[in-house]
Structure formats: C-alpha cells, structure tokens
Amino acid sequence: MQQNFSTSLVDFIMRNATKNYLHLHSSDLTMLPKAQEAESKNYLLYMHIPFCATLCTYCSFNRFLFNANKARAYFENLRKEMQMVKNLGYDFNAVYVGGGTTSIMPDELCRTLDLAKSLFNIKEVSCESDPNHLQKDILESFKGRIDRLSVGVQSFDDGILKKIGRYEKFGSGEEVYAKLANAIGILPILNVDLIFNFPNQTQAMLAKDLELLKSLKPNQITTYPLMSSPSVKSILKRSIGEVSLKNEAQLYTQILETLNEDFIQLSSWAFSHKGSEIFDEYVVDNDEYIGIGTGSFSFLNGTLYANTFSLKEYAQRIQNGQMSVARERKYSRKAQLQYRLMVELFGGIASAKRFKEQYGATLEKDLFKEIAFLRLSGNIYKKGADYYPTPQGKYLFLSMMKEFYIGMDRVREESRAMLKEEDM
Ligand SMILES: C[S@@+](CC[C@H](N)C(=O)[O-])C[C@H]1O[C@@H](n2cnc3c(N)ncnc32)[C@H](O)[C@@H]1O
Ligand code: SF4
Structure with a gap:
C-alpha cells in the first residue's frame, strides 16, 4: 500500500472541500x-x-x-x-x-x-x-x-x-x-x-x-x-x-x-x-450529536453548530440562560450523503439498508459518481448490497478522516485567534 494517485487526489479534494464546507x-x-x-x-x-x-x-x-x-x-x-x-x-x-x-x-x-x-x-x-x-x-x-x-x-x-x-x-x-x-x-x-x-x-x-x-x-x-x-x-x-x-x-x-x-x-x-x-x-x-461546553460542535438536522471558544463568553451566556452557539452552517442533502459515505466506509461498511432507512437514499443512485470513482480506483468492493473498503481503501478513508479533523482544527484555530487575554 502506498500514497498513490487516488489517495493524493482525494487528499487534495478533501483539503479543499473541508476549507469550503467548514467555513461557518x-x-x-x-x-x-x-x-x-x-x-x-x-x-x-x-x-x-x-x-x-x-x-x-x-x-x-x-x-x-x-x-x-x-x-x-x-x-x-x-x-x-x-x-x-x-x-x-x-x-x-x-x-x-x-x-x-x-x-x-x-x-x-x-x-x-x-x-x-x-x-x-x-x-x-x-x-x-x-x-x-x-x-x-x-x-x-x-x-x-x-x-x-x-x-x-x-x-x-x-x-x-x-x-x-x-x-x-x-x-x-x-x-x-x-x-x-x-x-x-x-x-x-x-x-x-x-x-x-x-x-x-x-x-x-x-x-x-x-x-x-x-x-x-x-x-x-x-x-x-x-x-x-x-x-x-x-x-x-x-x-x-x-x-x-x-x-x-x-x-x-x-x-x-x-x-x-x-x-x-x-x-x-x-x-x-x-x-x-x-x-x-x-x-x-452517531450521525447527530449535541456538544456542550466551549468550542464543542453540534450536528442537528443537516446543520453544524460551533460553540464559542471563549471561557468568559461561555460563562456569561450560560449565566444568562442561553446556550453558547457562536457559528453555524447548513448543508445540502448531497453534502450530507457524501459525508456519511466517507464516515461509514471509514467505519468498515457502507450499508445499503442503513442508507435507505436513515437517509432515504440509494447508494448507486444518490452517490453514483462517488461509488463509481471509489470502485474503479480499487478503494471499495461490493458484497451483497453493501460496500466495503479494500486495504488500500482503509488507508484512503483514514486520510480522508485525518483531513476532516485538520479542517475542524482550522475552525478551532480561526475562533481561537479571535480570543483576547480575558477570554481564556
Ligand atoms: C484530545 S486528546 C486528549 C488526550 C489526553 N489529554 C492526553 O494528552 O493524553 C485525544 C487524542 O488525540 C490524539 N491527538 C492529539 N493531537 C494529535 C495530532 N496532532 N495528531 C494526531 N493525533 C492527535 C492523541 O492520540 C490524543 O490521545
Ligand atoms: S495532548 Fe496535551 S495539551 Fe492536548 S489535550 Fe492532551 S494533555 Fe492537553
């Protein structure tokens, strides 16, 4: 297994996608x-x-x-x-x-x-x-x-x-x-x-x-x-x-x-x-979650929310009976499905049944291009109705998740850069 063309390409796509999608x-x-x-x-x-x-x-x-x-x-x-x-x-x-x-x-x-x-x-x-x-x-x-x-x-x-x-x-x-x-x-x-x-x-x-x-x-x-x-x-x-x-x-x-x-x-x-x-x-x-505390993220009904990173603002908001959401972003259904496909394959299986039940989606229809690219590049294979990562695919999804985490870090960094001495 090596850093090949498809992993480099996907790294590049992910880096740009996270820059765009994680702009709240x-x-x-x-x-x-x-x-x-x-x-x-x-x-x-x-x-x-x-x-x-x-x-x-x-x-x-x-x-x-x-x-x-x-x-x-x-x-x-x-x-x-x-x-x-x-x-x-x-x-x-x-x-x-x-x-x-x-x-x-x-x-x-x-x-x-x-x-x-x-x-x-x-x-x-x-x-x-x-x-x-x-x-x-x-x-x-x-x-x-x-x-x-x-x-x-x-x-x-x-x-x-x-x-x-x-x-x-x-x-x-x-x-x-x-x-x-x-x-x-x-x-x-x-x-x-x-x-x-x-x-x-x-x-x-x-x-x-x-x-x-x-x-x-x-x-x-x-x-x-x-x-x-x-x-x-x-x-x-x-x-x-x-x-x-x-x-x-x-x-x-x-x-x-x-x-x-x-x-x-x-x-x-x-x-x-x-x-x-x-x-x-x-x-x-867990495709939906609530994050409490400074800098936590919540994802609900297609929207990502980020809490304030300031300890001071967090305390003031809570004391005033408010939650501490500071930024948000709503995602299209397509973007949500693409994200779920990456996460599920990172977890070892993209299950046709789960996509149908949870998101009302058909893998081959709603994510036709993504599935075709991943299959042709040797990163996933099909067994029954479901898709699994090949050894090369496991590395690809590890790289994709890494890029996603780096993207989240970028959000944290942008927010932290705005903090003053009294916020910490
Ligand atoms: C948020 S940290 C909390 C762990 C705990 N505070 C500690 O330091 O032992 C959770 C995990 O994230 C991983 N981690 C933190 N920074 C990382 C980085 N730059 N690259 C890869 N993994 C990282 C580490 O493996 C760490 O144990
Ligand atoms: S890695 Fe170090 S700085 Fe980061 S959370 Fe753990 S103890 Fe704290």
Missing part, C-alpha cells in the same frame, strides 16, 4: 433547536473539558491552562447547559467526554456524569484521559460511571516523548507502560491512543510501540496518523521535524499487519482486542 458563519441563536420527535433518532451527547496542567506542543485541541476556580465554575455551567438540553426535549443513549484533560477534577467530572445519567437514558459513557490520571482511587471513583476510558500514550519511545513534551509531564515510556498495566481491568474498556508517522520514526520504532501495546493487551487501540494542522505545523517543525506523508502508508500497513492477529478492526484507526466487548465507534454510529 456567525450565528445569533441563543438556544439550539428543539428535539425532533422521530423515535429512531440516536443522539450522542459530547461534553468538552478544556483544561490541561501544561499544554503539549503538537496538540491543536481546544484547551486552556488549568485554574481550579475557573474549572470548578466551568463544570457548574456545563451542568446548567445540560439541563437546557434536557428542556429542549433531547434524550441520549451515549455520552463522550473529550478534552483537554477530562479527569483534571475527578469529583466534578463524577458529579457531571451523575447528572447526565439522572436526566437521560444513558447506556454508554466514554471518556478521554491521560497517563497521570490512572491512579487507583480515581479509577475506583469512575467505576459504574465510565464504561470506556481512552488514554493518550502516543508512543513509548523516550526520544519521541521528549520531543513532543510528554516525557516530563507523563513520565518515560517504561513508566507510562507501568501506569497502564495497573489500570487495565478496573473499568470495562481501556483504550490506548497511539500516534504514528512522527518525523524520523522508523518501522523498527513503530514495531516496538506496537509490540509493547500487544503485550499490555488493552481492550482497544486507536492509531492516529500525526496530524499537522496549521496551528501546530511550525511548532512541530521546531520540536520534532517536518511532517511528511512519504512513509505514512507504509507505517499504516505495518499497523494493520501487526494488529491483525489479536485485534478486530472497528474503523480505519480503531481496533478491539479479540474477546473484548465491542464498543461502538462514536464518530461512525
């Missing part, structure tokens, strides 16, 4: 629209915790330096916003808590999750974390509250950890390994995030990371290609070197081959250990 205009909404009545609606609730003890160089997520007073007030407002969502008539069966460092105040996180469970019919809670918040007492307090904990490791290689500023913060590769080993088995699912294609990362270095992970036997592994979004590009270049796509496909093939024996693939970048309970890929399985 300002919104004067004070509340999100009310919930629709349809019984089949499957919403996800996303909550964002934007605080970190120190800020990693490669990270373009929405995060601010931790301050206990600000963070406590933020959690309080998050709970108020959740109540507003309830009053709009929404229900959720899944919650995803993202960061930042979500467990930076475990007691506040637990209170917030308890409120979510009392308001909605929640069956699954997934939460991001980092190696410093895997102490026994914290994990014990998460029991019965969090079903899947996703821990950022990125690499066990000390050289890489030092360059990306994680060595001092989270410890050496060996220390992180020991923290993970103690954490496995306490909560139902432990996922480990790895990043690949760091500049100068060789196949031997990646092989070592993967072997260590295999010996740990986490329930899930997520392997992200290093994303060099505009906001982190120059910092990355200075700290670890220029990001190149030259070896990306080869390293990805190595991941597929190494994990193939012990893991089942859930999406282009997520793998579940054979014998572990399968946990849904939240990006794939």
Whole structure:
C-alpha cells in the first residue's frame, strides 16, 4: 500500500472541500433547536473539558491552562447547559467526554456524569484521559460511571516523548507502560491512543510501540496518523521535524499487519482486542450529536453548530440562560450523503439498508459518481448490497478522516485567534 494517485487526489479534494464546507458563519441563536420527535433518532451527547496542567506542543485541541476556580465554575455551567438540553426535549443513549484533560477534577467530572445519567437514558459513557490520571482511587471513583476510558500514550519511545513534551509531564515510556498495566481491568474498556508517522520514526520504532501495546493487551487501540494542522505545523517543525506523508502508508500497513492477529478492526484507526466487548465507534454510529461546553460542535438536522471558544463568553451566556452557539452552517442533502459515505466506509461498511432507512437514499443512485470513482480506483468492493473498503481503501478513508479533523482544527484555530487575554 502506498500514497498513490487516488489517495493524493482525494487528499487534495478533501483539503479543499473541508476549507469550503467548514467555513461557518456567525450565528445569533441563543438556544439550539428543539428535539425532533422521530423515535429512531440516536443522539450522542459530547461534553468538552478544556483544561490541561501544561499544554503539549503538537496538540491543536481546544484547551486552556488549568485554574481550579475557573474549572470548578466551568463544570457548574456545563451542568446548567445540560439541563437546557434536557428542556429542549433531547434524550441520549451515549455520552463522550473529550478534552483537554477530562479527569483534571475527578469529583466534578463524577458529579457531571451523575447528572447526565439522572436526566437521560444513558447506556454508554466514554471518556478521554491521560497517563497521570490512572491512579487507583480515581479509577475506583469512575467505576459504574465510565464504561470506556481512552488514554493518550502516543508512543513509548523516550526520544519521541521528549520531543513532543510528554516525557516530563507523563513520565518515560517504561513508566507510562507501568501506569497502564495497573489500570487495565478496573473499568470495562481501556483504550490506548497511539500516534504514528512522527518525523524520523522508523518501522523498527513503530514495531516496538506496537509490540509493547500487544503485550499490555488493552481492550482497544486507536492509531492516529500525526496530524499537522496549521496551528501546530511550525511548532512541530521546531520540536520534532517536518511532517511528511512519504512513509505514512507504509507505517499504516505495518499497523494493520501487526494488529491483525489479536485485534478486530472497528474503523480505519480503531481496533478491539479479540474477546473484548465491542464498543461502538462514536464518530461512525452517531450521525447527530449535541456538544456542550466551549468550542464543542453540534450536528442537528443537516446543520453544524460551533460553540464559542471563549471561557468568559461561555460563562456569561450560560449565566444568562442561553446556550453558547457562536457559528453555524447548513448543508445540502448531497453534502450530507457524501459525508456519511466517507464516515461509514471509514467505519468498515457502507450499508445499503442503513442508507435507505436513515437517509432515504440509494447508494448507486444518490452517490453514483462517488461509488463509481471509489470502485474503479480499487478503494471499495461490493458484497451483497453493501460496500466495503479494500486495504488500500482503509488507508484512503483514514486520510480522508485525518483531513476532516485538520479542517475542524482550522475552525478551532480561526475562533481561537479571535480570543483576547480575558477570554481564556
Ligand atoms: C484530545 S486528546 C486528549 C488526550 C489526553 N489529554 C492526553 O494528552 O493524553 C485525544 C487524542 O488525540 C490524539 N491527538 C492529539 N493531537 C494529535 C495530532 N496532532 N495528531 C494526531 N493525533 C492527535 C492523541 O492520540 C490524543 O490521545
Ligand atoms: S495532548 Fe492532551 S494533555 Fe496535551 S495539551 Fe492536548 S489535550 Fe492537553
């Protein structure tokens, strides 16, 4: 597998499409629209915790330096916003808590999750974390509250950890390994995030990371290609070197081959250990979601909404009984179908039945050109009425999702550039 003509072309198309489609205009909404009545609606609730003890160089997520007073007030407002969502008539069966460092105040996180469970019919809670918040007492307090904990490791290689500023913060590769080993088995699912294609990362270095992970036997592994979004590009270049796509496909093939024996693939970048309970890929399985907290996104009925990134404005809005939507964009049916086709194939299958039931669409008719291009270029194949990615297609959909994430980072960056000192 290599970075071939179709992946380069699709990368180019995606980069331009995300620039266009993720251009949001300002919104004067004070509340999100009310919930629709349809019984089949499957919403996800996303909550964002934007605080970190120190800020990693490669990270373009929405995060601010931790301050206990600000963070406590933020959690309080998050709970108020959740109540507003309830009053709009929404229900959720899944919650995803993202960061930042979500467990930076475990007691506040637990209170917030308890409120979510009392308001909605929640069956699954997934939460991001980092190696410093895997102490026994914290994990014990998460029991019965969090079903899947996703821990950022990125690499066990000390050289890489030092360059990306994680060595001092989270410890050496060996220390992180020991923290993970103690954490496995306490909560139902432990996922480990790895990043690949760091500049100068060789196949031997990646092989070592993967072997260590295999010996740990986490329930899930997520392997992200290093994303060099505009906001982190120059910092990355200075700290670890220029990001190149030259070896990306080869390293990805190595991941597929190494994990193939012990893991089942859930999406282009997520793998579940054979014998572990399968946990849904939240990006794939929830086509509509509400995001609460600063900088979160919501997608409802064909419209994408982005919340304010300013901590100050967020607090003021919530105190005034308003939600914090700052920008929005409505998409055509065609654009929504194209996006869903990419996401479903990233998740391993474009199901004819699902497209019919969820979107009233016929794959070959409504997405004729897209399906023909993907088939002719060897990226998908048909079995029964459904389409599946070939190994080359898995890499293509990983690249497409990466471009989509970089596009989202661009939205964050535009919004963050407008922040003043007092907004943070
Ligand atoms: C929002 S972060 C939160 C994780 C947690 N705060 C930590 O640092 O361990 C979730 C995951 O996104 C991935 N990530 C962050 N920045 C990335 C980048 N520039 N390229 C690829 N993956 C990235 C990392 O694997 C990280 O674990
Ligand atoms: S990688 Fe994690 S800990 Fe580092 S700044 Fe980003 S969210 Fe915070």
